[in-house]
Amino acid sequence: MGRVCRKLGQFILIWGLLIGWIFSGWPQIWNFPSKVEKAQAAVETFTTAGTFTNGWTAPANVYSVTAETWGGGGGSGGGTSTSLPGGSGGGGGAYVSKAISVIPGNSYTYVVGAAGLKDGGTAGGNSSFTGDASVQSLACGGTSGAINGGTAGAGGTTACSDGTTEFAGGAGAAGAGTSGGGGGESAGTTATGGDASGTTGGTGTNGTDGSAGQLVGVNGAAGNNPGAGAGGSGRRSGASELGASGGVGQVKLTYTAITAALTGTVTASITEADIVTGGKTIILTVTGDTWVAAGATFDAQRQNIINGIDSAQTEGTGWDAEVKAKEVVGAVVRTSDTVVTITLTAQAGYNITATETITATIPATALVAGNAIVATPTFDITAAAVYSVFITSGGNIAFGSVPLNTATTTASNGYTQTAQNDGNATVKFSVKATNATDGTSWTLDTNPGSDIYKMEISTTSGATYMTLPAPDTYLVASSSVAVGNVVDLDFRLTTPSASSDYQQKSITITVQAVAP
Amino acid sequence: MRIMFRNFRVYFVIGMMIFSGIVIFGWHTSRAASTATVSATVTATNLAVSVSDGSIAFGSVALNTATTTAGNSDTQVVTNDGSNAALNVKSGNATGGTTWTLGTSPGSNIFKLEVSTTTGSTYMTLQATDTYLTASSSMTSLLTQNLDFRFTTPTGSTDFVQKSLTITVQVTSL
Numbered sequence: 091m092g093r094v095c096r097k098l099g100q101f102i103l104i105w106g107l108l109i110g111w112i113f114s115g116w117p118q119i120w121n122f123p124s125k126v127e128k129a130q131a132a133v134e135t136f137t138t139a140g141t142f143t144n145g146w147t148a149p150a151n152v153y154s155v156t157a158e159t160w161g162g163g164g165g166s167g168g169g170t171s172t173s174l175p176g177g178s179g180g181g182g183g184a185y186v187s188k189a190i191s192v193i194p195g196n197s198y199t200y201v202v203g204a205a206g207l208k209d210g211g212t213a214g215g216n217s218s219f220t221g222d223a224s225v226q227s228l229a230c231g232g233t234s235g236a237i238n239g240g241t242a243g244a245g246g247t248t249a250c251s252d253g254t255t256e257f258a259g260g261a262g263a264a265g266a267g268t269s270g271g272g273g274g275e276s277a278g279t280t281a282t283g284g285d286a287s288g289t290t291g292g293t294g295t296n297g298t299d300g301s302a303g304q305l306v307g308v309n310g311a312a313g314n315n316p317g318a319g320a321g322g323s324g325r326r327s328g329a330s331e332l333g334a335s336g337g338v339g340q341v342k343l344t345y346t347a348i349t350a351a352l353t354g355t356v357t358a359s360i361t362e363a364d365i366v367t368g369g370k371t372i373i374l375t376v377t378g379d380t381w382v383a384a385g386a387t388f389d390a391q392r393q394n395i396i397n398g399i400d401s402a403q404t405e406g407t408g409w410d411a412e413v414k415a416k417e418v419v420g421a422v423v424r425t426s427d428t429v430v431t432i433t434l435t436a437q438a439g440y441n442i443t444a445t446e447t448i449t450a451t452i453p454a455t456a457l458v459a460g461n462a463i464v465a466t467p468t469f470d471i472t473a474a475a476v477y478s479v480f481i482t483s484g485g486n487i488a489f490g491s492v493p494l495n496t497a498t499t500t501a502s503n504g505y506t507q508t509a510q511n512d513g514n515a516t517v518k519f520s521v522k523a524t525n526a527t528d529g530t531s532w533t534l535d536t537n538p539g540s541d542i543y544k545m546e547i548s549t550t551s552g553a554t555y556m557t558l559p560a561p562d563t564y565l566v567a568s569s570s571v572a573v574g575n576v577v578d579l580d581f582r583l584t585t586p587s588a589s590s591d592y593q594q595k596s597i598t599i600t601v602q603a604v605a606p
Numbered sequence: 607m608r609i610m611f612r613n614f615r616v617y618f619v620i621g622m623m624i625f626s627g628i629v630i631f632g633w634h635t636s637r638a639a640s641t642a643t644v645s646a647t648v649t650a651t652n653l654a655v656s657v658s659d660g661s662i663a664f665g666s667v668a669l670n671t672a673t674t675t676a677g678n679s680d681t682q683v684v685t686n687d688g689s690n691a692a693l694n695v696k697s698g699n700a701t702g703g704t705t706w707t708l709g710t711s712p713g714s715n716i717f718k719l720e721v722s723t724t725t726g727s728t729y730m731t732l733q734a735t736d737t738y739l740t741a742s743s744s745m746t747s748l749l750t751q752n753l754d755f756r757f758t759t760p761t762g763s764t765d766f767v768q769k770s771l772t773i774t775v776q777v778t779s780l
Contacts, residue, residue, distance in 0.1 A: 415627050489647065507644050595650075602639060
């Protein structure tokens with residue numbers, strides 16, 4: 091039974107130690123995969139006709155936008171004659187797509203083309219988005235169909251438009267017989283809009299279908315949004331039949347913010363010692379962009395990447411001086427098109443007194459799109475706790491000549507000592523004193539006697555005292571002193587009841603700062 | 607072989623404990639303590655004096671005649687039993703029969719008393735009865751000082767009985 095218990099105990103101990111090792115962070119033998127986030131495209135669609143000067147502001151980290159525009163659809167004609175055909179259909183608006191450079195924070199103008207007016211009136215308006223350097227995505231509107239079977243509206247043309255991908259809108263059909271002509275289909279994103287045929291509105295692509303031509307005595311049918319041509323009215327029957335407006339154009343902006351995530355073991359509450367030891371990793375994962383090509387192109391950027399990892403602090407032996415300036419380019423590895431891993435080299439000279447905050451800015455030259463990006467989050471390096479005390483009051487006490495068996499205190503002689511916590515962590519102050527030397531020594535004790543003196547300490551300006559118990563034995567004077575705070579220390583010395591000599595005695599009082 | 611394996615396991619466990627201790631705690635060390643010192647000085651004071659042997663016999667001395675302890679082995683040895691101090695001396699009148707009064711010059715029933723810290727080379731005159739005269743302005747702690755006294759008898763005396771006087775030695779703070 092004992093043997094089984096012993097074996098079980100060993101088993102638990104060994105596995106406990108191994109697990110502790112794994113999670114202690116050094117040396118790392120368990121590398122959790124970093125979380126890689128996919129870029130999430132944002133889409134904004136504008137459908138209200140009009141000109142919006144500086145109406146759109148590029149969000150942070152957005153350097154390029156795909157602007158899709160649809161021109162307004164043409165209006166349709168009406169029927170004003172009882173003997174002529176119905177009104178003709180309007181043409182569909184064109185479609186354009188174009189990637190346009192923008193600058194985060196800058197504002198840009200877009201135009202949503204108005205619906206074409208009826209009865210051969212104004213054509214559908216052009217839709218556009220204008221980015222940097224006046225580069226634009228412009229899709230033209232379709233023209234409006236005439237009354238009484240006159241000229242049908244034409245689709246917005248690619249010749250008029252300006253973009254990378256361009257498709258023309260479908261043509262409207264002329265009114266015929268007693269019916270109006272159908273409206274043209276707006277251009278699709280992948281094909282030209284379908285032409286209307288007779289009363290049938292244009293269709294067949296992924297554009298917006300044109301409205302149908304109407305029968306005798308029926309007003310024209312408005313074009314659908316975005317950008318479809320209106321259907322013509324039927325022949326007049328009684329009062330004139332009215333034409334209709336085309337569809338309103340549209341502007342659609344699609345963009346992806348370029349971001350960079352900073353992960354790796356540096357984000358796990360690292361300390362000064364971790365940098366000294368080395369081995370911590372910084373993983374930079376970009377989304378919406380990629381690192382420049384592997385090989386010589388990327389290698390040439392490794393130093394720039396190191397230079398971009400910067401401390402908010404400026405200690406002489408801090409990050410900038412000991413890591414940024416000394417890290418070797420071999421530490422920077424292009425793990426994939428979107429991931430770079432930096433394994434920090436040991437930096438023995440790294441020594442900080444306060445927490446450093448490190449920010450990684452990926453240089454523009456290291457990314458394909460050529461835009462610098464700040465990785466998030468930052469990470470902190472915690473300084474080792476420094477417990478330090480400084481006597482700001484000179485560090486000397488002259489009690490002077492004191493009769494035997496008499497107490498004298500610094501609280502009343504101007505020799506109050508001030509101890510300051512000049513470290514970087516909260517401390518406690520303890521005090522000890524030596525025997526009094528020179529001539530025959532006086533021994534420190536809790537009561538005066540022959541060649542025995544007593545020393546007390548006060549942190550209350552002499553209101554209360556604590557007695558030092560023995561030579562070179564610390565007594566806690568103040569249990570918690572915040573960084574930068576001071577404590578006034580007064581000392582009360584009681585001379586021996588008898589002394590073998592009357593020489594001046596020297597005593598060394600030590601104030602110690604340690605962890606509370 | 608079984609013993610060797612058991613020893614290996616023991617060493618392995620101990621090794622792992624030490625290693626884990628280093629890993630968990632060793633790399634997170636802090637600069638643990640700092641000290642600052644204050645230097646203090648103090649000097650005890652105590653006023654104490656003793657005289658040896660404390661008795662002087664000038665013997666029979668003719669009128670208006672000086673006699674000194676410097677030549678008769680009655681030199682008094684004063685010991686400063688305390689801290690550094692000033693040494694003072696005073697004398698009462700000489701009693702016994704008709705009193706002789708202490709004065710700075712001898713006269714009828716008036717005697718003169720002088721003190722020397724230089725074995726009789728130089729003397730200082732006591733000015734009046736029971737009035738201290740500083741014999742030494744700085745007498746070191748625990749050291750001795752020889753005092754000699756020169757006594758000058760009156761020029762005339764009402765009687766010729768033996769006279770007694772008390773000399774007091776005092777130490778005072780510097």
